[in-house]
Amino acid sequence: MSNKAHILGYKEEPAARRTINATAEDLFNAWIMPELIEQWWGPDGFTTKVQDLDPRPSGRYAFEMISPSGSSCVMAGVYKTVQRPIHLVFEVHDHCNLDLPEGTMPQSQASVVHVTFEEMAGKTTVTVWHTSLNKDYAWLAATSWAHSLEKLETMSK
Numbered sequence: 001m002s003n004k005a006h007i008l009g010y011k012e013e014p015a016a017r018r019t020i021n022a023t024a025e026d027l028f029n030a031w032i033m034p035e036l037i038e039q040w041w042g043p044d045g046f047t048t049k050v051q052d053l054d055p056r057p058s059g060r061y062a063f064e065m066i067s068p069s070g071s072s073c074v075m076a077g078v079y080k081t082v083q084r085p086i087h088l089v090f091e092v093h094d095h096c097n098l099d100l101p102e103g104t105m106p107q108s109q110a111s112v113v114h115v116t117f118e119e120m121a122g123k124t125t126v127t128v129w130h131t132s133l134n135k136d137y138a139w140l141a142a143t144s145w146a147h148s149l150e151k152l153e154t155m156s157k
Contacts, residue, residue: 016145017127022156024119027126028085030152031055031115037063040151043144055082065096073098077110088115100140107137126152 020027030036034050041048045068052062062076073096081089090113097106111132118125128145130138 015127015129016142016149017125018146018149018153019123019125020149020153020156021123023122024085024117024124026156027124027152028088028117030155031088032082036155040155041148042151043147052076055079055088057082061090062094065098067099069099071098080112085119086117088117089113095137100137103136104140105134105136107133107141109134111141 030040032053032055034053037050037053038048041063042065047066049064049066050061051064051074052060054060057079059079059082060076061079062074064072064074066072074094075092075096076094077090077092079088079090081087092111092113095107095111100106109132111130114129114131116125116127118127126149128149130141130145133141
């Protein structure tokens with residue numbers, strides 16, 4: 001099996017998973033440090049600027065997502081669980097519904113992202129579950145997470 005990030009099914013919710021040649025601690029840091037997030041966060045072609053980041057339970061975050069067209073929007077929410085270096089949970093209150101493919105319904109309700117970091121022999125499997133999404137947006141989010149995990153691996157080399 002190739003190590004490409006791929007979309008998975010998990011109780012009808014899409015997810016992405018990738019095994020990366022890095023420690024769980026290093027990868028966890030990449031999810032909570034602004035200068036690292038800005039190197040990998042977002043689907044292909046997008047860049048990210050961290051506007052606010054307080055990675056602790058009830059702490060807020062806000063990321064400006066900039067599309068290939070130059071348009072931008074903010075993805076923002078609240079951290080629920082920060083369990084270094086194995087588990088991260090955050091709610092997304094404001095979704096970036098920018099440049100959606102034709103026919104894709106924007107995500108207007110809050111959603112929840114669960115991230116796990118499972119280290120074995122110096123490699124870490126990062127798994128992302130993004131729940132409470134509408135059907136159209138769910139598969140778009142899963143694809144975006146797969147792109148992000150590929151960029152995270154590249155950054156970690």
